[in-house]
Amino acid sequence: MGVIFLLALCPIVLHHFYYHYLDGRSPSNSAIKSFCIKGCSNELRNQTLVSDIGISLAYASQTLLATVIVIAAMQVFWRRMRSRPIRISQIDALMNIRTNPFSPSFFRAVRASFSLIFLAMLAFSMSLLSVFVPGAIKISDDFVTSKQCTVQKPRNLTAVNVFNNTQSNSSTLSYTTPIITVLSSGSYLPPLNPCNEDISDGPIQCEYIIDFTAPGFDCADVTATSNSSGFTTPFIFQNSSDTFLFQASQPPQIGDLEMQVSVQTYDFKRAVYQAVNCTGVLRQYSTIVSHNTSSTIDAFESSIISTIQANASQLVTFPATYINDIISTLAGIDVEMIGNSGGRGSGISMTPIMMGNIGTFGLDGNMTWRDNMTIALEEFAQNATLSFLSGQIFSFDPEDPDLLESTTTTCTYTFTAYKYSPYRLFVPYGVAVLVTILCIIWGWSAIRRNGVEESMDFSRFLRAVLNERMYEAREYLDKNTKVRSEDTVEGDLAPISSNY
Numbered sequence: 001m002g003v004i005f006l007l008a009l010c011p012i013v014l015h016h017f018y019y020h021y022l023d024g025r026s027p028s029n030s031a032i033k034s035f036c037i038k039g040c041s042n043e044l045r046n047q048t049l050v051s052d053i054g055i056s057l058a059y060a061s062q063t064l065l066a067t068v069i070v071i072a073a074m075q076v077f078w079r080r081m082r083s084r085p086i087r088i089s090q091i092d093a094l095m096n097i098r099t100n101p102f103s104p105s106f107f108r109a110v111r112a113s114f115s116l117i118f119l120a121m122l123a124f125s126m127s128l129l130s131v132f133v134p135g136a137i138k139i140s141d142d143f144v145t146s147k148q149c150t151v152q153k154p155r156n157l158t159a160v161n162v163f164n165n166t167q168s169n170s171s172t173l174s175y176t177t178p179i180i181t182v183l184s185s186g187s188y189l190p191p192l193n194p195c196n197e198d199i200s201d202g203p204i205q206c207e208y209i210i211d212f213t214a215p216g217f218d219c220a221d222v223t224a225t226s227n228s229s230g231f232t233t234p235f236i237f238q239n240s241s242d243t244f245l246f247q248a249s250q251p252p253q254i255g256d257l258e259m260q261v262s263v264q265t266y267d268f269k270r271a272v273y274q275a276v277n278c279t280g281v282l283r284q285y286s287t288i289v290s291h292n293t294s295s296t297i298d299a300f301e302s303s304i305i306s307t308i309q310a311n312a313s314q315l316v317t318f319p320a321t322y323i324n325d326i327i328s329t330l331a332g333i334d335v336e337m338i339g340n341s342g343g344r345g346s347g348i349s350m351t352p353i354m355m356g357n358i359g360t361f362g363l364d365g366n367m368t369w370r371d372n373m374t375i376a377l378e379e380f381a382q383n384a385t386l387s388f389l390s391g392q393i394f395s396f397d398p399e400d401p402d403l404l405e406s407t408t409t410t411c412t413y414t415f416t417a418y419k420y421s422p423y424r425l426f427v428p429y430g431v432a433v434l435v436t437i438l439c440i441i442w443g444w445s446a447i448r449r450n451g452v453e454e455s456m457d458f459s460r461f462l463r464a465v466l467n468e469r470m471y472e473a474r475e476y477l478d479k480n481t482k483v484r485s486e487d488t489v490e491g492d493l494a495p496i497s498s499n500y
């Protein structure tokens with residue numbers, strides 16, 4: 001009993017370590033052709049194999065544990081034979097329920113010995129292990145793990161000079177190309193993906209948080225204090241009556257050296273006029289960068305640190321230059337609606353820059369502006385800033401071109417992998433092992449009282465019945481004859497004298 005019990009523990013331990021090994025590894029679907037040629041790791045993760053191995057291990061332990069309980073039941077059977085008289089038909093019933101406790105012999109057996117029925121059911125129910133235990137491993141499509149990783153983030157941009165080169169000057173260099181891309185696409189340039197992919201074979205999502213200081217806009221809605229009729233009243237140009245739809249102007253810098261832009265828009269169809277003043281500021285951004293099939297940046301927080309102050313005609317630092325280029329990009333846009341009197345036709349006239357998510361063409365040819373231009377312009381400047389993470393924007397200083405620096409942070413990876421729930425393995429196994437241990441104790445106590453370890457061998461029965469008293473009673477023996485074993489080591493079976 002003890003040895004088989006210890007053997008039964010081996011598949012259980014093996015099962016735990018196998019699932020522990022699989023935990024966090026991605027399943028492989030490859031056919032098992034090259035079995036273990038390039039190491040077994042790929043095959044061991046094969047979904048079909050994982051399921052087969054799990055069921056096999058559960059089956060092995062379940063069979064061994066059931067065997068232990070059956071051996072204990074044999075001892076209890078012989079204990080029962082010695083303790084009280086039993087009808088021969090009841091012995092038959094007890095023999096039958098050993099293989100199937102739910103056989104028709106059940107009711108006769110219950111009356112003969114409830115203990116044996118109970119043990120038979122315990123042995124039988126060990127098969128539940130292969131039902132419950134393999135459920136401890138599951139394929140989870142959002143398995144999450146964290147790892148240290150090296151990512152790129154903008155360095156201290158206020159310390160970055162745009163150009164320090166006597167050969168060229170700032171007026172010939174500008175960032176307008178990437179800014180126009182951002183404006184017309186309605187999104188930032190996609191960030192660099194520094195996540196190492198060797199964590200899983202399949203698709204993987206990688207996320208990390210970075211904080212940095214970078215330029216942005218601080219916009220205020222000044223519609224109420226602006227001269228709306230001055231903007232929305234059509235003016236005559238080349239005999240047709242035109243209307244401004246979008247204009248941005250850079251007010252002259254006076255003393256304070258703030259970098260400002262004043263934007264006015266008119267939604268002709270809905271007759272909505274908006275005026276927004278934006279000031280260049282330094283913002284502290286907190287962002288979640290996420291990479292999977294596509295890369296996204298979520299700036300979940302951006303607070304204003306300070307106002308950028310610089311003479312627009314003598315730009316030195318990177319943030320001031322970048323904000324200046326955002327402002328001049330906006331100032332370069334002119335959108336007008338041309339009336340249809342005169343020979344110029346009618347429709348929208350605009351500089352060849354698409355307005356991305358700030359303004360869109362309607363199907364009827366009208367231009368529709370974002371309902372809240374304050375938000376739209378701040379978002380646009382933010383998108384231009386988040387584009388730094390693409391690694392495609394450099395300072396013009398040949399001695400110091402990098403805007404980004406490496407930093408170590410924690411990347412969170414989400415991918416499809418095996419997920420092991422140890423409790424779902426240990427609870428069923430634990431209950432089964434505990435039950436088996438109790439059965440062993442029961443069996444041992446029966447062995448002690450029987451004086452010998454019994455078996456259900458035919459020879460054992462032969463020895464028990466080959467005695468004088470059985471021979472003498474041979475004419476009376478039928479199914480209802482009550483018999484009983486002597487309470488000795490031999491356990492000789494004999495009919496109870498009252499029967500004859």
Ligand SMILES: *[C@@H]1O[C@H](CO)[C@@H](O)[C@H](O)[C@H]1NC(C)=O
Nearest residue numbers: 155156157158159160213317
């Ligand atoms: C960034 O650089 C500027 C100018 O060199 C310096 O004044 C400032 O303290 C730096 N900020 C940080 C956070 O290091």
Ligand SMILES: *[C@@H]1O[C@H](CO)[C@@H](O)[C@H](O)[C@H]1NC(C)=O
Nearest residue numbers: 160161163164165316397399
């Ligand atoms: C520009 O470079 C020169 C040497 O090449 C250096 O002395 C000077 O401090 C630099 N200027 C700035 C503003 O970094």
Ligand SMILES: *[C@@H]1O[C@H](CO)[C@@H](O)[C@H](O)[C@H]1NC(C)=O
Nearest residue numbers: 166167168169170171172173
């Ligand atoms: C800047 O560049 C422009 C065009 O290349 C040139 O006309 C101008 O003189 C330059 N200014 C300085 C201060 O170098």
Ligand SMILES: *[C@@H]1O[C@H](CO)[C@@H](O)[C@H](O)[C@H]1NC(C)=O
Nearest residue numbers: 186187188357376379380383
């Ligand atoms: C900024 O980028 C985000 C993300 O792509 C986009 O949803 C948003 O509309 C963009 N805003 C503007 C004004 O382009």
Ligand SMILES: *[C@@H]1O[C@H](CO)[C@@H](O)[C@H](O)[C@H]1NC(C)=O
Nearest residue numbers: 226227228229230231232233
């Ligand atoms: C608004 O602008 C129009 C046209 O530029 C001008 O005629 C009008 O006097 C202005 N009104 C105010 C209150 O400034």
Ligand SMILES: *[C@@H]1O[C@H](CO)[C@@H](O)[C@H](O)[C@H]1NC(C)=O
Nearest residue numbers: 237238239240341342343344
């Ligand atoms: C504007 O109208 C005048 C007279 O009606 C005409 O002489 C002139 O050619 C027109 N100009 C244009 C640009 O159509």
Ligand SMILES: *[C@@H]1O[C@H](CO)[C@@H](O)[C@H](O)[C@H]1NC(C)=O
Nearest residue numbers: 222225250251261262276277
């Ligand atoms: C907005 O900017 C315009 C142009 O610079 C200026 O005339 C106006 O006073 C500003 N409005 C506010 C409320 O600051």
Ligand SMILES: *[C@@H]1O[C@H](CO)[C@@H](O)[C@H](O)[C@H]1NC(C)=O
Nearest residue numbers: 253254255257311312313314
């Ligand atoms: C900005 O610099 C230019 C040329 O260097 C100078 O003429 C102008 O006065 C400066 N502006 C301010 C507001 O200081």
Ligand SMILES: *[C@@H]1O[C@H](CO)[C@@H](O)[C@H](O)[C@H]1NC(C)=O
Nearest residue numbers: 203205290291292293294296
């Ligand atoms: C990629 O990440 C985004 C943002 O986290 C998410 O909305 C999207 O569902 C992910 N796509 C895939 C294929 O995982």
Ligand SMILES: *[C@@H]1O[C@H](CO)[C@@H](O)[C@H](O)[C@H]1NC(C)=O
Nearest residue numbers: 268269346347348364365366
């Ligand atoms: C814009 O919408 C108005 C009102 O629906 C319409 O009269 C006008 O023709 C449209 N503009 C253009 C350029 O189609």
Ligand SMILES: *[C@@H]1O[C@H](CO)[C@@H](O)[C@H](O)[C@H]1NC(C)=O
Nearest residue numbers: 221223274371372373374375
């Ligand atoms: C635009 O959004 C800001 C911030 O949410 C809000 O304070 C402002 O009132 C909005 N303006 C309009 C015109 O809806």
